Amino acid sequence: DVKVTQSSRYLVKRTGEKVFLECVQDMDHENMFWYRQDPGLGLRLIYFSYDVKMKEKGDIPEGYSVSREKKERFSLILESASTNQTSMYLCASSLGGNSYNEQFFGPGTRLTVL
Amino acid sequence: QKEVEQDPGPLSVPEGAIVSLNCTYSNSAFQYFMWYRQYSRKGPELLMYTYSSGNKEDGRFTAQVDKSSKYISLFIRDSQPSDSATYLCARVSYGQNFVFGPGTRLSVLP
Numbered sequence: 001d002v003k004v005t006q007s008s009r010y011l012v013k014r015t016g017e018k019v020f021l022e023c024v025q026d027m028d029h030e031n032m033f034w035y036r037q038d039p040g041l042g043l044r045l046i047y048f049s050y051d052v053k054m055k056e057k058g059d060i061p062e063g064y065s066v067s068r069e070k071k072e073r074f075s076l077i078l079e080s081a082s083t084n085q086t087s088m089y090l091c092a093s094s095l096g097g098n099s100y101n102e103q104f105f106g107p108g109t110r111l112t113v114l
Numbered sequence: 115q116k117e118v119e120q121d122p123g124p125l126s127v128p129e130g131a132i133v134s135l136n137c138t139y140s141n142s143a144f145q146y147f148m149w150y151r152q153y154s155r156k157g158p159e160l161l162m163y164t165y166s167s168g169n170k171e172d173g174r175f176t177a178q179v180d181k182s183s184k185y186i187s188l189f190i191r192d193s194q195p196s197d198s199a200t201y202l203c204a205r206v207s208y209g210q211n212f213v214f215g216p217g218t219r220l221s222v223l224p
């Protein structure tokens with residue numbers, strides 16, 4: 001059974017704090033993704049990675065960075081959290097290559113920045 | 115104009131009704147279409163995918179694509195309370211470029 005896990009379901013942080021969101025997949029997938037999900041806006045891609053130590057900016061990378069030191073783990077970092085980063089954060093993974101592979105999602109982390 | 119648009123709902127129907135969920139998209143590039151279902155406090159999970167124009171059926175679910183109109187539909191027959199969820203359509207371009215719609219929240223009332 002495929003599995004994508006995220007380190008926290010709920011997180012409350014203060015403005016200016018550095019925040020780490022962790023994602024782990026056990027499917028040996030090459031691709032990993034970070035999205036944020038906001039009402040009325042749907043899922044927006046922040047960053048993705050198609051290989052270890054590789055990363056690509058998505059549609060809204062400002063204020064975020066990522067790290068992929070191991071194939072199974074993809075971390076999202078908020079260097080200095082701000083209130084407009086309050087959101088649901090979803091991690092996903094998929095097989096590599098350029099084919100249209102299903103993305104498997106984690107349960108999400110609901111982050112509140114006060 | 116957003117690349118993929120959906121009516122956010124909420125849509126409420128009685129149990130047993132036929133549900134029609136719709137998306138429109140603006141980019142005509144070579145692409146694939148997927149429907150994801152997201153239950154409350156869970157991540158999205160793939161429901162169906164389709165590439166060509168026409169219908170694709172899977173049990174009570176039918177996905178329909180009309181590329182000439184840039185219109186995607188998901189039909190649910192004999193809807194059940196367990197179908198209550200948010201439904202996200204996604205346009206997928208070559209190279210894993212997913213663009214999601216904002217989702218339609220569906221409630222099926224017993």
